[in-house]
Amino acid sequence: MFGIVSEYVYEWLKEQRAIWKLGLKCGWGLLWSAYVCSVLVGLLVSAFVMGGVLIKVVVEEPIRMSRSLNFDYSEKSPVALVPIMSNAKMNGDVRHFMEKPEVLKAGESRAVPRDHGVHVTVSLTLPESEYNQHLGMFQVRVDFLAAHGQLLATLRRPCMLQYRSQSIRLLLTFLKVAPILTGYTSETQKLKANFKDFTEGDPPIASLRVILEQRAEYSSGAGIPEIYSASLTLESELPLLKRILWFWKKTVFVWVSMSVFMIELVFALLCCRPLIIPKISLWEASPQEGASHHNRPRQS
Secondary structure, rough: OHHHHHHHHHHHHHOOOOHHHHHHHHHHHHHHHHHHHHHHHHHHHHHHHHHHHHHHOOOOOOOOEEEOOEEOOOOOOOEEEHHHHHHHOOOOHHHHHOOOHHHHHHHOOOOOOOEEEEEEEEEEEOOOOOOOOOOOOOOEOOOOOOOOOOOEEEEEEEEEEOOOOOHHHHHHHHHHHHHHHHOOOOOEEEEEEEEEEOOOOOOOOOOEEEEEEEEOOOOOOOOOOOEEEEEEEEEOOHHHHHHHHHHHHHHHHHHHHHHHHHHHHHHHHHOOOOHOOOOHHHHHHHHHHHHHHHHHOOOO
16 A cells, blocks of 8 residues: 555656745745845844944034022022032032132033033912012023133023903912912912023033012012923034934934945945845856866867
């Protein structure tokens, strides 16, 4: 039985030999296609990695930092000092740093690169009290100080609560009575003062001094708004070319990565062609073999 079955199978395989050859060729073709695909994927991944490294080296990120403000109300105009150098720390009160500004020299490296614009935003949370409503306009001042306490620049911005009539306030209070009673909201307004007219130079900025200046018609120590909390945000503005690269960094990353991929692919095809297409050497050798066979002298 084994001999009969084996002979029958052998005859069937012999008859289907062309189909087996075709299946074997298709299998090898799929195998080489998967191999070439894996090589191309490896080149693509390496190109994106190199593109990411290049973008990280070339594209500069703007500086952004946030600090809370603690005003000293023992002064006629409340003042808050914020060190911004990388190694400077607030270990004492404001008057200590005002009396000894050389302490800020502890930060040796500048926080904002040279020739970068500096944008400062002072955020104030004020209660909608009768005092703040009657106070009206007040002024916020920001002083840019060097490491030795040298005044580099002074910027001022006026601020005031958004006006709301008595009827509008009563209506809003009625609509928000449940959140107010439960503590989810409060009768406050947030004000923001923007300062955008300073460029980092030499000497570098070591600290910022924020002052709530009193109104001129008020007596000494009066005309200061009531505040719940205050914070300061500093952002650097990159030069034009670096700013364009920063805003278009994703597009630049894709283009740089694809350019690196094309360069790698051309280099691989020129220098490592047998590694990517293993049978190319056989294909190139066949014409030579045919030519040598054609040039053989005929024997009589």
